[in-house]
Amino acid sequence: MESPKHNSCGTCSSLRKTHFCDLQKKALETLDAFKIHSRYKKGQVIFNEGNSPIGLYCLSSGLVKVTSLNAKGQNILLRLVKEGGVLGYRSLLADEPYYGTAIAQEDTDLCIIPKETIFSLLQNEPALALKFLSQISKELHQAEARMLGMVSKPAGARVAEALLILKDCLSNTKWTRQDIAEWAGTTTETVIRTLADFEKQQWISQKGREINILSRQSLLDIVSPEI
Amino acid sequence: MESPKHNSCGTCSSLRKTHFCDLQKKALETLDAFKIHSRYKKGQVIFNEGNSPIGLYCLSSGLVKVTSLNAKGQNILLRLVKEGGVLGYRSLLADEPYYGTAIAQEDTDLCIIPKETIFSLLQNEPALALKFLSQISKELHQAEARMLGMVSKPAGARVAEALLILKDCLSNTKWTRQDIAEWAGTTTETVIRTLADFEKQQWISQKGREINILSRQSLLDIVSPEI
DNA sequence: CGTGTTATTGAAGTGTATCAAATTGCGTGG
């Protein structure tokens, strides 16, 4: 693995994918001056439910999942963040404790931008604030859409959706049946039975724990059935 | 009914409850210059799912509900906005069409702030942008918490929650069993059976279509049961 | 090559949806 070349945001390979891509040199230097680079191994916890945010996490590589405990004591996968994405901004901006736990799903490189730095940037860089506004607005949409799905779509459709999203996000990650269940808001047993069903329909194939999508369209069809 | 004294935001009775409360005189004058006052009677549609946002709605009085159609064709109540609240900002900021329909639940007075005006304000008033960031972040939390509840809490708990929220929001509004069902993500029949149950437990009383909460604590207990 | 984790299968139970039909409450116009 190459050594982390994170002396400067300007040379970060993920800069162009981040919200900070359009910052002027001077603002980037401010970022550089205060950010703290950090590295997490697969499985390590980045922050815990209940913690108070100390800053914003910006991923330069890897994959992080944020899960939250529901009323039945099972975890639900709230979001996935990959390189170029930001993590922990919701709680930071709302000035609330984290309500989810962030775990490195793969080896992850990230920078922590201290609270004061990011708030100062947001105040001095209107374009940056607007980018955050736009992103959170989109996530709010996704969250509400997902809520609608949870009450109205059968488990099969939610499993299909989870499959597509997880595969899209990172296909080389070893997603377990439980990961799928946590996204779909159901149990592992239901996921297994549903996957067996999908296989019978020739929409996917399973060898061992691997899942291959054979007909993406068929899955999409049951996610959003055309009336 | 008094005539709408909406010549100026500075004299608006709801100003202090809005995100615009801390604006300097000059910025308020900009708002005044471009805003359009409008009035909706109970039941009237303010915007429809699929429409493109033309501006931001700021309520000076009344109550608006935003609902969205789910996969089974039933409506789900997404949010309630009362005086001082803003409406339609999510789609505006994300630059997406509305995915919900806004209906005046009561006679409503509001001002439409054109898209250009609000974006210009957000760029020139960092504090305003931060307020919006904070609000949307909180709503994202609520949406995700609600999603967790939808998959993990039994219908009874969701009905109790809906009761509390709808009553809190405006107790003098005539909420129907269907309104409750739309918030709880269930059917009117289940709501009725659940309410009958609550009445038997002496947590509420029903006379005709009226519902009175007798023991708020008991309802809270089943919403978030202490383990 | 064993040991713990993940996956699989089966049977039983249950919370809710669904459908249909009766009843009540409420606003409206005669």
Place this chain on the structure above:
DNA sequence: CCACGCAATTTGATACACTTCAATAACACG
């Protein structure tokens, strides 16, 4: 002001998708 008619509410019976629990099988990892 009453009666009418429609909408909202109520109740019952039935169905079923999904969870839950339990026990076995396959896999991956040291």
